Amino acid sequence: MTGHTDELADTTIASAPAFSLQLVERRWGMFTLGVACLLTIAAYSNSLRGEFVYDDQFEIVKNPLIQQPSLYLKAITSDVWAFKGDRGQAWSNYWRPLFVTWMAANYQLFGLHVIGWHVTNLAAHLAVVVLLYFMLKELRIRPVVRLMTVWLFAVHPTLVESVAWASGIPNMLMSGFIFGSYICYLRCRKSGGAWIVPAIVFYAMSLLSKEGMVVYPAIILLTDWAALPHRGSRVNWGRAARHAALFGMVMIAFVAVRYSILGTMRRLPPGAPGWAGALATVPAVLCFYFQKVVWPYPLGMAYGLRVVSNANLGWMNFWLPVVALALIARGALFVLPRDRAYRIGLIWFLFSILLAVDVRVFLSEEIVHDRYLYLPLCGAILVLSQVMYGAVRRIGGRSARGMGVTVAGVVAAALAVLSYQQNATWANEVALWQQAVKTDPTSAHASAQYGEALRQAGKFSQARIELERSLALNPDLRTSNLALGMLAVAEKRFIEAERLLRHILAALPKENVARENLASCLQQQGRISEAIALFDEGRKPLPYLNETYTINIAVLERNRGNTQDAIRELTSIEDQMGRSLDPAVIRGLFFLGELHREAGNTAQASRAYAAFARQARESKSSELEPIRDAVEAALREMSPKP
Numbered sequence: 266m267t268g269h270t271d272e273l274a275d276t277t278i279a280s281a282p283a284f285s286l287q288l289v290e291r292r293w294g295m296f297t298l299g300v301a302c303l304l305t306i307a308a309y310s311n312s313l314r315g316e317f318v319y320d321d322q323f324e325i326v327k328n329p330l331i332q333q334p335s336l337y338l339k340a341i342t343s344d345v346w347a348f349k350g351d352r353g354q355a356w357s358n359y360w361r362p363l364f365v366t367w368m369a370a371n372y373q374l375f376g377l378h379v380i381g382w383h384v385t386n387l388a389a390h391l392a393v394v395v396l397l398y399f400m401l402k403e404l405r406i407r408p409v410v411r412l413m414t415v416w417l418f419a420v421h422p423t424l425v426e427s428v429a430w431a432s433g434i435p436n437m438l439m440s441g442f443i444f445g446s447y448i449c450y451l452r453c454r455k456s457g458g459a460w461i462v463p464a465i466v467f468y469a470m471s472l473l474s475k476e477g478m479v480v481y482p483a484i485i486l487l488t489d490w491a492a493l494p495h496r497g498s499r500v501n502w503g504r505a506a507r508h509a510a511l512f513g514m515v516m517i518a519f520v521a522v523r524y525s526i527l528g529t530m531r532r533l534p535p536g537a538p539g540w541a542g543a544l545a546t547v548p549a550v551l552c553f554y555f556q557k558v559v560w561p562y563p564l565g566m567a568y569g570l571r572v573v574s575n576a577n578l579g580w581m582n583f584w585l586p587v588v589a590l591a592l593i594a595r596g597a598l599f600v601l602p603r604d605r606a607y608r609i610g611l612i613w614f615l616f617s618i619l620l621a622v623d624v625r626v627f628l629s630e631e632i633v634h635d636r637y638l639y640l641p642l643c644g645a646i647l648v649l650s651q652v653m654y655g656a657v658r659r660i661g662g663r664s665a666r667g668m669g670v671t672v673a674g675v676v677a678a679a680l681a682v683l684s685y686q687q688n689a690t691w692a693n694e695v696a697l698w699q700q701a702v703k704t705d706p707t708s709a710h711a712s713a714q715y716g717e718a719l720r721q722a723g724k725f726s727q728a729r730i731e732l733e734r735s736l737a738l739n740p741d742l743r744t745s746n747l748a749l750g751m752l753a754v755a756e757k758r759f760i761e762a763e764r765l766l767r768h769i770l771a772a773l774p775k776e777n778v779a780r781e782n783l784a785s786c787l788q789q790q791g792r793i794s795e796a797i798a799l800f801d802e803g804r805k806p807l808p809y810l811n812e813t814y815t816i817n818i819a820v821l822e823r824n825r826g827n828t829q830d831a832i833r834e835l836t837s838i839e840d841q842m843g844r845s846l847d848p849a850v851i852r853g854l855f856f857l858g859e860l861h862r863e864a865g866n867t868a869q870a871s872r873a874y875a876a877f878a879r880q881a882r883e884s885k886s887s888e889l890e891p892i893r894d895a896v897e898a899a900l901r902e903m904s905p906k907p
Contacts, residue, residue, distance in 0.1 A: 294402070298395060301395075304420050304677055305390065305420060308681035309685075311688045311689070312383055318430065323348070324368065325431060328348040329847055331368045331372050333886075335846060341362035342362070342526060358531055358626060360522075361475055383429070386427075390428045390437050401647070403447075406647070407654065409654050410651050413669065414647045418642060418646045421561060421646065423635045423642060424639055424684070425684050429691040436636055439474045440640045442471035443468065443478050443640070446465070464512075480616040481512055484612055484616050486508075487505075487612050490505075491609045493605060493608075534627070534628050542572050542574050543572070546573045548589075550570070551618070553570055555593070555645070558646070562683065567705035568705050569708070570632060571629065571630070572624055600652075604651055610645065653672060695715070695718045695724075701715065709742050710735075713748060720752050725752060728748070732745050732748050736749070743772075746769050747766070747776070762782070766782055777807055780807075784799045797821050800815075801818060811838070812850045815838050816834075816835065816849070818834050819834040819835045819853070823860065828863065839873070839876075842857075843876045843879075846880065855874070855892050858870045867903055871903055874896045878893055
């Protein structure tokens with residue numbers, strides 16, 4: 266095999282006139298993309314029936330920042346989890362304004378009708394597949410290898426986590442924009458001119474979707490080397506460095522703005538490993554992703570891979586991965602000079618997976634996920650496709666093209682079937698975590714999430730079994746203790762509930778869900794004063810929940826007959842409620858109006874009702890509409906008769 270990569274490998278076609286080549290190339294592209302789109306739609310068709318799962322419940326369903334247009338500016342200038350409240354610092358490592366914009370646009374189009382979200386996710390994935398084809402075409406990758414790469418990437422089962430999950434869209438946005446940038450850059454390399462401008466703009470949009478492509482300037486730097494047409498060609502390192510510097514300036518500007526918004530480069534979770542543990546884990550993580558590329562089964566939300574430490578270092582989690590990587594590296598050095606497809610695939614895989622191997626930023630039981638493989642997969646599949654084509658070419662000779670298409674079709678069909686089956690995992694919360702427990706039975710987190718999903722589904726006995734199994738794996742896990750406490754409240758097992766919930770609050774005083782459920786537990790036992798004291802105590806460490814807790818206190822005061830105390834509590838936050846767009850806080854204005862009306866304070870009641878009606882209209886919250894109708898009727902009734 267020579268180092269030259271022709272646009273069309275078939276010698277008969279290659280000797281045809283130029284216009285015939287263009288026609289054949291156009292038809293080949295239509296065939297490749299047409300089949301890719303059909304395979305993709307077939308593979309993901311059942312994902313359209315899936316529910317909102319996992320982080321969807323928070324980032325979409327309960328996120329006022331994407332639901333209320335007046336909060337959009339705050340949404341795009343805060344971290345992704347800013348909807349949890351204003352606590353004076355970022356909640357996460359993620360500033361992704363284009364991702365947030367995508368969610369806000371989807372909410373305006375579809376509301377909480379989940380099928381619309383799934384359709385746009387699938388459309389975004391199809392767009393990535395199309396852009397991948399044109400990127401490979403610009404790189405002059407052989408048509409058969411191009412076809413194999415596009416087909417296998419389109420339906421690879423590891424992509425299900427990104428495509429079938431509504432909140433998985435950042436991977437498609439980042440990849441689509443970066444492919445668009447790379448296509449423009451390749452055209453700039455070839456013809457110069459203004460192509461560099463859209464290349465930089467698309468790169469910026471990729472970073473604003475997901476931060477993974479901060480490494481893109483390195484890919485630009487190495488592109489001249491990777492795309493060499495033959496071994497004797499020379500790399501123009503000066504030009505490559507100048508272009509990389511342009512993209513590097515965009516990356517530096519992004520990092521600076523991101524730092525100003527998040528207040529940190531990276532926030533590490535409790536118990537994060539040091540650099541030694543993180544570096545020792547890299548071989549195992551890379552081997553995990555290599556294995557999922559070649560053999561994508563089984564798949565799930567949890568895997569048994571853990572950070573390597575002195576306590577667990579051994580043959581299977583360190584030495585064997587090191588040996589495997591050494592063999593892979595030796596093979597890579599052998600094939601890299603032979604074809605540009607190997608070089609292009611290698612740099613795209615290694616650099617786009619780079620951030621995902623820094624396990625310090627992940628929770629201890631979540632150091633690998635299928636979604637981290639979305640963009641790196643294109644590089645890995647390109648390398649595999651070139652290997653497959655090389656084997657087919659040696660076996661098939663002149664019939665290599667037809668044989669290559671057949672092999673690609675068979676493999677792609679098999680992967681599409683696996684993806685179709687894997688979509689069922691993302692159909693609902695119970696299915697998601699049931700599969701996670703199967704793929705990692707040692708994960709206390711997966712068992713806890715499965716138990717909580719069963720609790721929310723009303724399967725209390727099954728939930729208790731799974732939650733107790735989670736506690737056996739990790740007695741201090743917050744999720745398990747909290748879910749068991751909530752389960753005990755639902756089952757009226759108040760002594761057990763109080764013990765579990767107080768245990769959580771002793772360790773985590775800012776755990777608001779535990780505080781609210783403990784207050785409910787106390788209230789149901791008639792211990793109203795203790796419930797009030799619990800909310801009052803929470804207002805100081807949780808200032809962003811001050812209005813919510815004050816409303817809860819007012820409700821409890823009213824329940825024990827202290828109407829004036831309830832009015833006093835609500836009056837203390839009346840101004841804040843009058844500016845809020847949180848439906849739960851706005852309801853406090855309605856409650857204040859009801860209390861004033863009950864006490865005969867008509868003027869104050871009218872003022873509270875009017876404030877409620879104004880904020881309800883501004884928030885555009887559907888859950889407030891029935892109350893707003895009642896309030897407007899009450900205002901008409903209380904208005905002076907002519």
